[in-house]
Amino acid sequence: MRTHPSYLRVLLTFARNSLVRDMTFRGNFLIETLSSMSWVIMNLGFYVLVFQHTPRLGAVTDWGEYAFSWGKYEFFLFLSTTLVINSLVQTLFMENASEFSELIRTGKLDFALLKPIDTQFLISLQRVQWASLGNLAVGVGLAAYSLVRLGWVPTAAQVGLYLLFVACGVAIMYSLMIALAATSIWLGRNQSLYDFWFYITNFSRYPMEIYHGPLGTPLRLFFTFIIPVMVVVNVPARFLIRPLVPQTVSDLTLPAFAILATLVSLTASRYLFQRSLLSYRSASS
Amino acid sequence: MFARTSTWWTILRISVEERLVYRGDFALSTLMRFLPIVTQIFLWWAVFSAAQSVEPGNGATRIVGYAYHDFVAYYLLTMISRAFSSMPGLASGICRDIREGTVKKYLVQPIDMLSFLLLYRIAHKVIYYAVAAAPFALVFYLCRDFFPAGWPEPQILLAYAAALLMAFLLGFFLEATIGMIGFWFLEVSSLLFIYMLFSFFCSGHMFPIDMLPGVWGELVRLIPLQYLAYFPAAVFLGKVQGPELIAGLWIQFGWVVFFIAASRVAFALGVRRYSGFGG
Numbered sequence: 001m002r003t004h005p006s007y008l009r010v011l012l013t014f015a016r017n018s019l020v021r022d023m024t025f026r027g028n029f030l031i032e033t034l035s036s037m038s039w040v041i042m043n044l045g046f047y048v049l050v051f052q053h054t055p056r057l058g059a060v061t062d063w064g065e066y067a068f069s070w071g072k073y074e075f076f077l078f079l080s081t082t083l084v085i086n087s088l089v090q091t092l093f094m095e096n097a098s099e100f101s102e103l104i105r106t107g108k109l110d111f112a113l114l115k116p117i118d119t120q121f122l123i124s125l126q127r128v129q130w131a132s133l134g135n136l137a138v139g140v141g142l143a144a145y146s147l148v149r150l151g152w153v154p155t156a157a158q159v160g161l162y163l164l165f166v167a168c169g170v171a172i173m174y175s176l177m178i179a180l181a182a183t184s185i186w187l188g189r190n191q192s193l194y195d196f197w198f199y200i201t202n203f204s205r206y207p208m209e210i211y212h213g214p215l216g217t218p219l220r221l222f223f224t225f226i227i228p229v230m231v232v233v234n235v236p237a238r239f240l241i242r243p244l245v246p247q248t249v250s251d252l253t254l255p256a257f258a259i260l261a262t263l264v265s266l267t268a269s270r271y272l273f274q275r276s277l278l279s280y281r282s283a284s285s
Numbered sequence: 286m287f288a289r290t291s292t293w294w295t296i297l298r299i300s301v302e303e304r305l306v307y308r309g310d311f312a313l314s315t316l317m318r319f320l321p322i323v324t325q326i327f328l329w330w331a332v333f334s335a336a337q338s339v340e341p342g343n344g345a346t347r348i349v350g351y352a353y354h355d356f357v358a359y360y361l362l363t364m365i366s367r368a369f370s371s372m373p374g375l376a377s378g379i380c381r382d383i384r385e386g387t388v389k390k391y392l393v394q395p396i397d398m399l400s401f402l403l404l405y406r407i408a409h410k411v412i413y414y415a416v417a418a419a420p421f422a423l424v425f426y427l428c429r430d431f432f433p434a435g436w437p438e439p440q441i442l443l444a445y446a447a448a449l450l451m452a453f454l455l456g457f458f459l460e461a462t463i464g465m466i467g468f469w470f471l472e473v474s475s476l477l478f479i480y481m482l483f484s485f486f487c488s489g490h491m492f493p494i495d496m497l498p499g500v501w502g503e504l505v506r507l508i509p510l511q512y513l514a515y516f517p518a519a520v521f522l523g524k525v526q527g528p529e530l531i532a533g534l535w536i537q538f539g540w541v542v543f544f545i546a547a548s549r550v551a552f553a554l555g556v557r558r559y560s561g562f563g564g
Contacts, residue, residue, distance in 0.1 A: 032475065042485075049497070053348045053496075054332045054336040057328075057331040058335055
């Protein structure tokens, strides 16, 4: 007899159950998909407006080591990478993480702890939010459109590296989210989880080159090396946009650092999660 | 008359005390709310430095009449506008009351729902300003360089105060009217989301609506959302002046009156449709 469950099969069951649940309320599913897509399209509209007034982001001359300027379609490729990563995080983890603080508050975490499966796995992936995949489609569509407009065909190696670092980005975002959720065990309730999440990941939404100067450089270093949200989108996006020829030192060190950051984030958040479980005291009953 | 005043006074006092329970959390979250502006500061700096390198000049590049510091000042000022006009949970709260039947309490008790909610909001807002004043002052002090013109003239400040006050009233009655939709539809969360989206985009919270080209700009100027964020900020920055300013204030006033009436009518019609069951 097997002593541990097949995680893949459990995951597929979660995904299927969520899909069944979503399809029970099809109208609601459609509205959810459309409303999150319209949010994205409005954002896109903002950047279209911005690029009517400037040909690119940042002056080429004074960036030094990080010299790279983002034209309209290069920035749209960046934006599509943000969309892809965020929609994956939302589809897989977002709802589960916010559910987690609710489990703690109501004491329902007991049931998760009793199940013969890794608790972090269970509470992280229980519910798949299929409606958020609409944004993934927008992201892929935008990327394809931008590549056509740039007249640029990435090689298979570039796409492979892109996907690898998108996965790293998702893992870093997940680690941050689960670490934030774990703090709700100590705080009892964590209503501002979403807010906090939004404020931190806000720094991943723009190319890191824009953070520059006496305030910008410390910010860039902090959100790269202490809380690594800036490598989440920046690293994969670069692989898609530029030829695979390293031009600066950071072209090599940054991806290497992204891999390291992924491993450290996953380990640290796992540790934090396990530690927080030790402090769980159930509720009522 | 006296009994009535004392009722309202009690409602106001209870709401004030309720709000003060979480004041620490509150001041911190206010400060956090400025974080997205940091990214905006850098984004616009990147935009302006690129625009400048295209047409090198003396650094006086302007986009739709806004210099770099105007953009940052604008975003900071919309934070103040939103502090007045945003009504978190108002429309959804009304809808929930209707759906769950708790709206009954306003129907059977001698209390007018809209007045009660208004007082409740006023209490929350007053406490909000008292607690948020320090973080706001800190941020504006740190960002004082983005306001090279300093304080505007007294009459502009007066107009600004009027615009903010009306932004509060407009925000309240507009959202309350939207909340009344709950009498006709049971599930409104997605409708509210779409309204929120439009409001974010068209009120000028996301960017100054001067950036919208041609017919889009004209359309957005026709609807009342701009008075929630854009208009007060534009008044402070001197983007609307003279007769235009006076006309703007009157139009804003007109919208306030319109939505006071609309919310009353919607409530009266809604109550006629409403049926309450159980105890």
